Amino acid sequence: MNKMDRMLAIVLELQRNKVLRAEDLAATFETSVRTIYRDIQALSEAGVAIIGAPGQGYSLIEGYFLPPVSFTLDEAVTLLIGTDFIEQWFDAHYGNKARSSKAKIEAILPEAIRSEASQIRKSFRLFASAADIAPIQEKACLEAIRRAILEERKIRFRYSKRIAEADGNRQSIRTVAPYGLVLHQGSWVLVAWCELRQDIRHFRLSRMRELIDLEDKFILPADFQLEVYQPPDDRNVHVLILVHSDLADKVRESNNFYMETIEDHAEGLLVTFRVREPAELLQWVLGWGGGMVVLEPESFRHQVRNELEIMLKRY
Structure with a gap:
């Protein structure tokens, strides 16, 4: 990174953070503290409103904003693709903001870069079928x-x-404190504290109905950080399945969440899954027809057989 690029990046870092020490900036830009001192001095002499507090660090005077910056071709394409993603997967509010952001980005680009960015975007696309894009019901829940x-x-x-559940019920009323939203394998999932279970639970937005905003407030735990949160892995049951060679490539590409290992076999593939309960795989296994055979556990083999017998009776 040359000096001018680094000085611009320093101002951007100071805009994002209230106070930064020279040591912090030096670590960020992989340079010496002495170089950061010289860059800060050059910025101050150029009229950038930077103040320094001994023992604390540097900050921008409140109200100072960096003038509009220019984008390289790659940066412009990246931003425009990002707006496409937001428009497809987020709720109406951010979808509208994505469209307006796209228009503003395109408006400020020089003609040469705008034209070339358009050509690059035409050469590939963020593809999603109607089934893949977040459904209207899911987007409505997302906004609320x-x-x-x-x-x-x-x-x-x-x-x-x-x-x-064990009592045969599939539906329940949940009151939760919403902690955060995660886009996982094409589905929006809410991470929340559930009052019914008295623990953190995950809820697919596509399975929510009759959502109501409550006046009750909650306090996000100080030790909860969505970006580092890892749910406990309670998938302790292993399922072994033999996949016929005709389906081998398709099963590899299916990227099933529960898939643990894949081994080549004379007749195709031996695939091991790790689940909470085998029933989580029932519909998936049935969907592949006769090209898939459950080897173990025996209880799951019986479950698949029983389901097939029910299907035969109906046909």
């Missing part, structure tokens, strides 16, 4: 939940589990 997270308000909704 996003507001509740920002305002630290609880929500209540009717939730449908894919697998019934």
Whole structure:
């Protein structure tokens, strides 16, 4: 990074952070503290409103904003693709903001870069089928939940589990404190404290109905950070399946969340899955037809057989 690029980046860093020490900046830009001192002095002489507090660091005078910056071709393409992604996957509010941001970015680009960026974007696309793009129902929940997270308000909704509880019920009413949203394998998932379970639980937005904003407030735990949060892995049951060679490539590409290992076999593939309960794989296994055979556990083999017998009776 040359001196001018580094000096611009320093101002951007100071805009994002209230106070930064010379040591912090030196570590960020992989240079010496002495070089940072010289860059700060050059910026000050150029009229950038930087103030320094001994023992604390550097900051920008409140109200100072960096004038509009120019984008390289690659930066412009990256930003425009990002707006496409937001428009497809986020709620209406951010979808509209993505469209307006795209228009502003395109408007400030020099004609040569705008034309070349357009050509590059035409050469590839962020493809998603109608089934892949977040459904209208899911986007409606997304907008309401996003507001509740920002305002630290609880929500209540009717939730449908894919697998019934021990009492046979699949639906329940949940009151939760929403902690954050995660886009996982094409589906939006809410991470929240569930009052019914008295623990952190995950809820697919596509399975929520009758969502209600509550006036009850909650306080996000100081030790909870969504960006580093890792849910406990309670998938302790192994399922072994033999996949016929005709399906081998398709199964490899399916990227099933529960897939643990894949081994070549004379008849195709031996695939090991790790699940909480085998029923989580039932519909997936049935969907492949006769090209897939459950080897173990025996209880799951019986479950698949019983489901097939029910299907035969109906046909």
